[in-house]
Amino acid sequence: MPRAYTAGEVRWTLLTLLRRNSDLLLALVLTVVAGYAGFSAYGGIRFDRERIEVWVAPGQVQVTGLYHYRNPSYLPALLSLGVPFPVDADHPQPTACALSDADTQGDALQPIFPGTKHGELRFRVLLMPREERWIRLDYVQASRVPRATYILRTTRGWRRPLEAGNYILHLCPGLELASSSYPVAAEREGRTMTYSFARNNFYPDEDWVFSWRDAGTVRASGSAP
C-alpha cells in the first residue's frame, strides 16, 4: 500500500524542485503574468457610458467620442482596445485622430499614443483597482457622399448593455438632416441644426447611419448671422 505523504513533505519536495529548477520557477511566474495580462483584457473592465458628438460639414465628418470605462475589481486591469472606423469606398481612412484621457466634462487631458493595426487605432491603458476613466477620441473623416455611419454594434462585444449613451449630430449651416437610423430630436443652435438621441440600457443591434442634404441657402431667420 503506498505511503501517504504529509503536507510538510509535499511542500518540501515542491520547494526543492523549484529551487533546483529556477527556470521552472521563472516559467511559472511568466505564465501567471502573461495569463493575467491576457485574460484581464476582457476580465473585469466595463464599458458603461458613451457620449458621441458628430459635426457634419460639406464633404467632411468630424467626430468626438467620449467613452467611460470602469474597473470594478480589486485588481488592476489592462484595457486593450482597437477602434474600428467605418471605412468604405466613399469614406476613406480618418485623419487627425487623437486619443486622450478626458475629464467628466469631456475636455482632453493627458494624450494617449495609439498604435495602428489593420487600419484600426489600438491603444492600451491600465486601470487601477476601482478606477474609472473617460477616454476621448477625435477624428475627421472625408465623406464623398452625404451619408455617414457611426459604429455602435461593437458595444455588443462587451456582452452587456451600455448604462447610458448620448448621441448628438450637428449639421453645419446649409445642411439639413435627410435620414437617421435612430429617431432623433431636433434643435436649432444659432445657424447650426442639432439632432440627438439618448438611450439607457442600450444594447445596439444596428449602427447609427445618417444622411443629410443641402438645404440651399438656409439662413436662420433669427438672431444669428
Added chain:
Amino acid sequence: MKTIRKAELVLWTLLLGAMPAWANNPPRPDGIFSIILIFPVVLIGFRLAGAKFTEKEQKYRLLRGLVFTLCVILSLAGTGLAGLPLLVFLLYGVLRGAQIIMRGQGGKRILIGAVVCVFTVFAVCDYFVSLAVFSPVPMNEARAVSTLRTLAKAEENFGAISGQKTGKPGHYGTLEELRNAKLLDESFAASGAQLGYLYSVAPSAGGQHYFILAVPHVYAEGNVLPSFVPGASLRWVMDRKNGRGVGRKCFAMDDSGVVRAADVGPVHAVSREVAMRWNPL
C-alpha cells in the same frame, strides 16, 4: 524528472496560449533590436574574455533559450507586458557581465565584463524609451483640429448672443470678444496660444463670416522617429529637449465648418484666400 519535464511542457503551452494576439503599442525597432543584441554581446564577451559556461549552464541551455525567446516575444508586445521580460534581460546581462569578470582570464576580462553590463543597461533603457516616447506631432495636430471646432462653436454662440442683444442679425466676434464673452476656456491664452498652436480668429467686415487659422508655434522640422540603430530612441529624446516643434500642418476653418490643412513650413500668417485653397482633411 519526467514529471518535471511534463510540468514544464504544460507551463510553456499555457504561456504560449496566453500570448496576447491583441498586443499593441509595440516598441520601435531600435528598442527591440537593442534588446536582442544583448545576447551576441554576452556571447562575444564570454569568448573574448576566455570565460566558460559551467556544466549546469550547458545542461539547461535549451530551456534557457526557450525562456529568452518567450521573453523577446513578450517584449515585442510592448506596453504593459514588457516589464518582466525587461527585468529578465537586465538581470541576465548584468549577471553575465559579472561572470565574465569572475571567470575570465587576464586583465581585459574586467573591461569586457563592464562593457557587457553597460551595454545591457543601455539596451534596456533604449527599449524603455522606445516604448514610452512617441512623436507628439500627430497628437498636437489632432488637438488643433478639435480646438478649431471649439472656436467655431464659440463663434456660433457669440453670433446668437449678439443677435439677441440687438434684435438684428448677429455678428461673429474676434478672439478677444469671444474671451470677454466667456465663451472660451480660461486656458486659452490672450495671444491665442493653446497646446503649442497659435490660433487667430478673423471675422469678415460686418461680421457675417469668420475664418479661423491654427499654425504650429514651433514648426516640427525633420521630427522623424528613429529606426533600427540601437540608441536612436535615446538620442531622439535628447534632441527633443532642444525643442523640435509641435506640429507640421496648419489648419483653417471658416463658417462652412470644413477643416482644411496644409504643410506650408514655418509660417505665422496665412491669408484666408490661400487657406481656402488648401485641401479639406
